[in-house]
Amino acid sequence: MTSLGKCAALKRIILYAIFIVFISPYASPAEDQAVLKLLLNEQDKGEFFFVIVPEGDILMPRNDFEQLGLKEGLGQDIQVNGATCVSLKSIPGLQYSIEEETVSLEIKASPSLFREQDIDTSYAKKYKPVVAQDRSAFLNYSFDYENGRGESFTGISGEFGVSVGDYLGTTTFTYQKTGDEKTAARLMSSLVRNYRDTLQTVTFGDFQAYPGPLGSAALLGGIQYSSNFSIDPSLVIFPPLKLNGTLETPSDVEIYLDGALVRKEKLLPGEFTFNDIPATTGLGTANMVIKDAYGRERNVITPYYYSNRLLKKGLHEYSYSAGFMKKDFGTKSFSYGKPAFLAFHNYGFSEKLKAGYAAEASTDVMNIGAYVSFLAGNAGVIDSSIAFSARSGEPGLSGMMGYFYQSRNVNVKLVARSDSRNYSNLAVKPSDDKAKIYSAGAIGFGGKKTGYLTAEYSYADMYQHGEASRVSLSYSRSFSERASFFVSASETRDSEVNDEILLGLHVYFGKGISGSLYSAKDNHSSSQALGIHKSPPPGAGFGFGTDILKSGDNNSVKGALFYQNNHGQYEINVTGDENNTGYGLSLSGGIGYIDRSIFLSRPITDSFAKVKVSNLKDVRVYHYSNEVGVTDSNGELIIPNLSSFQDNRISIESQDIPLNYTIRELSKYLSPSSRSGSLLAFSLNKMQALTGTLSIMRNRERAKPEFGRLFIQANYKILEGLVGRSGEFYIENIPPGTHQAWVMYQGSECRFSMTIPDSDEILLDMGDIACEQ
Secondary structure: OOHHHHHHHHHHHHHHHHHHHHOHHHOOOOOEEEEEEEEEOOEEEEEEEEEEOOOOOEEEEHHHHOOOOEOOOOOEEEEEOOEEEEEHHHOOOEEEEEEOOOOEEEEEEOHHHEOOEEEEOOOOOOOOOEEOOOEEEEEEEEEEEEEEOOEEEEEEEEEEEEEEOOEEEEEEEEEEEEOOEEEEEEEEEEEEEEEOOOOEEEEEEEEEEOOOOOOOOEEEEEEEEEEOHHHOOOOOOOOOEEEEEEEOOOEEEEEEEOOEEEEEEEEOOEEEEEEEEOOOOEEEEEEEEEEOOOOOEEEEEEEEEEOOOOOOOOOEEEEEEEEEEEOOOOOOOOOEEEEEEEEEEEEEEEOOEEEEEEEEEEOOEEEEEEEEEEEOOOOOEEEEEEEEEEEOOEEEEEEEEEEEEEOOOEEEEEEEEEEOOOOOOOOOOOOOOOEEEEEEEEEEEEEOOOEEEEEEEEEEEEOOOEEEEEEEEEEEEEOOOOEEEEEEEEEEEOOOEEEEEEEEEEEEEEOOEEEEEEEEEEOOOEEEEEEEEEOOOOOOEEEEEEEEEEEOOEEEEEEEEEEEEOOEEEEEEEEEEOOOEEEEEEEEEEEEEEOOEEEEEOOOOOEEEEEEEOOOOOOEEEEOOEEEEEOOOOOEEEEEEEOOOOOEEEEEOHHHOOOOEEEOOOEEEEEOOOOOEEEEEEOEEEOOEEEEEEEEEEOOEEEOOOOOEEEEEEOOEEEEEEEOOOOEEEEEOOOOEEEEEEEEEOOEEEEEEEEEOOOOOOEEEEEEEEEEO
16 A cells, blocks of 8 residues: 555544544444545545435535535435434435445436536636726817819817816817818817716717617717716627536536637536627637546537627617707807707617617607517527608608628628608608618628628619619639739619729738729729828838829829827828829827826827836836837826727836836736826835934933834834944835934934935945934
């Protein structure tokens, strides 16, 4: 017998002896007691006490039984000398036997007896993001000038915003001059409040409202109350993919979606469910590879359909808007018309059914409708909408049906809609032309190796305009990562028939430079274009674009030069043909404010942050592992392009931190509010020790406070140092400045001030310091 075997045997003998001494005096003489190793569905659960009764039953203490992972409340309770035990024989689906050679009890339980295991496969944060509530502001500006064909154009536009916590106030404005005509106007102004806990947004001011698939979008000035799922990007808002199964033994389970491993878990026996599995849109195949305790492997293949046109069960999606319709947009600052109300509300009734309603109304029109989307198994999603309207006593009706299917190689879209002659909403009047019947369909299939072929067809029968149709066939393929081409042919039937064919080629040459060749021909004309472009780099640098165009007998050339740095974006362009030459200039940028700092940047289109690394200079700062820049002499750097509500990972380079500094963390996750500025500080502690010699002046006599206690108060903290035999002292990490200090010696206290210079020395000698008492 090995040493491990001897130890295990000895352990069982000791446990059995304890059982005999403390329990067996209270057991019935007809009952046997034993300490046995328990194997539950081949899983070693350890050693337990058991009572073996003559009827073939085995009793186990209820407290031990509840620790096995089986469902609570199984079996019949039996009292054994005041202790509650469970009868294994009374549990249906449970078989057991005692193996004398291994001194063990082997139990085989039906999987239905185990507690169900729920595994959440959605993204779990292993960190706590910084949710900023700082005050900030920004101003974006743009200037454009064009001169050509005997006419000039000047355009100036801007956007100003202020953010305080989850409040954001913005306003936009424009000025345009074309020849002698001038216009200046305020465009959109609003105050937005985002609620992170409830995922809701309230907007006061100007906004765009959407009423549903059969309604019309409108610009309003008023108030809007809506759900906003973008506040929590990790929230699963579509019906999640779930996979479940049953295990008889402990097993390793791997989840593959279309051949890609997405999850791997070790599970106990019983029923299990994987929830919120991240899947791609459309038809796919899930494969569960299960390897049990005996080494046997089985595959469970499940086709699934994941759709973003549905809504997770129990989830509400809505928007309610009320105000006055905005008029003369872009030409007048405060021009509003009739009052209006727009709303829609969707609800996920199940993982396969989403339904909702929409409404819009004004003083002379009312429109209300309902729509539903449901999953037709693995065959795709069907949408259906209907709306009723009334304007000036004229009723109207509109209905729409849609079918959508997507897989790795095939996409299908079918839509049909019909409006009655008098159907209306906020944007459409009964007298406006509309479709008696409109239908459209598209089917595309292919892959990376074969290319993609798409066929489209649309037909409309208008009340006034009559019939019109269009059919097209297109094909695209990438030859490599650097080259691709497309070809498209179409026929349009309206008042006349027009056939058109398009050809295109795109080539990437490297270093941001690409070229394109384009040719088009229809029944009336033909055109060709050749272009070479270079995109500006993510940081500071140049870009350019050159296009040679030929349209019929007319030839023209376009050229542009771009430059951008951390302070703005600049462009100059020239256009010319055989008769005219024109040029244009443009510049754009942003001005930001955060933490009493004003900075220049490119246009600020989202959130930004001021990173502070103590007062250390030239520390590299990264955003998602991409270097943004280095800190200035104040240890600060501006990052102008963060994503609102996302967890932006910002880190600093450890090699740039001096050795006499300690830092708690090199990376942080920042979740800024919408278009807000945040202050993100990395806390560093300067490792610096102070030494010197202390003495106490008493009646003009100098005494050394040997083995006394030194205290210094700095930054609302009291730090303690050591004092040696001859008055030499040692204390660490006192910041620069003048601080109150005192020394305790022989039951008395002597107070004095200590001035710490700003020094990079790790060991700073303060010399002789005398304290007068």
